[in-house]
């Protein structure tokens with residue numbers, strides 16, 4: 453087993469600094485919105501109005517990464533939040549109900565308003581509805597209809613969401629006491645689009661051999677499009693990372709020193725064990741992509757000359773190629789098949805890690821079918837592991853390692 457530790461990106465330092473700064477800034481003034489990180493144009497719009505935005509979902513990842521999830525999930529469950537609920541929700545309510553002040557990064561301030569978009573999973577809506585009852589604060593909902601069969605977004609969907617956005621802008625202007633100007637709308641839509649371009653370029657650059665980024669690098673970088681959307685700072689950070697990755701490719705420098713296997717990871721990574729990529733790296737395995745960062749949000753480009761239309765399309769978008777779906781489930785199912793076949797070829801994938809995530813049913817439904825498909829259609833070794841993205845109590849180290857050892861053997865004998 454080689455040392456083969458992943459080499460950290462220099463730009464990751466700037467991203468970590470931005471993350472720390474971001475958690476400081478959300479304490480610096482009001483109003484503060486709590487929101488969801490999916491492809492959510494309300495977050496961009498808030499920045500134009502001087503409304504700060506905090507993401508309990510991102511903060512749950514931070515809590516998990518800093519090993520607070522056991523404490524928060526236990527507190528939430530003791531207060532009758534069911535263990536079957538997504539662990540992001542249990543982390544969030546456990547944080548709110550904790551009796552002490554010992555919180556990662558100093559915690560997040562209580563919200564002045566709550567915002568949600570219906571394009572991701574049902575849990576978002578129920579979670580934020582529960583937060584509305586908990587805080588009794590204004591509630592702004594962007595309704596993005598789900599399309600069930602068509603790949604193309606019908607025009608009347610775009611018109612409907614554009615009207616919804618205008619209504620939300622009216623509500624947010626009232627709350628903030630500020631006005632959205634045409635100029636600001638244009639600038640922010642453009643920055644949001646620019647960020648998407650850099651994000652897609654970064655994802656594509658990882659087709660290079662050796663892969664310049666590992667899964668942990670992508671997990672770190674996704675903070676930028678998810679939390680700094682529509683800002684110049686976000687664009688600058690992704691530009692910096694893109695330049696560094698291009699340099700790495702020029703020098704044929706990989707994320708790990710001795711790349712022997714290129715794997716794809718399905719599902720959300722366990723945030724409390726991001727170091728598990730080191731375990732793979734010791735066996736010469738790198739992850740050039742995962743379905744989580746490649747097939748979900750920030751992966752489509754839209755014209756931004758009409759900013760409201762741009763934001764409407766953003767709210768309706770998931771996936772690549774004109775959008776495979778308008779919800780996480782549709783997107784993932786839409787991508788499994790030809791899209792995955794192309795990516796397996798282009799990223800030169802030779803094995804797959806399929807996580808079954810107790811919390812995120814929406815990303816885990818069909819996981820066994822994905823594993824079978826990869827094995828039968830692409831003849832690649834596959835390993836199934838049980839994880840929960842933000843409840844560390846469920847992680848059975850011994851069992852995971854045992855399965856991985858058998859998987860490494862399959863890879864070597866392929």
Ligand code: SF4
Nearest residue numbers: 538573575811812813
């Ligand atoms: S169930 Fe899945 S998609 Fe929904 S909030 Fe939890 S992790 Fe996100």
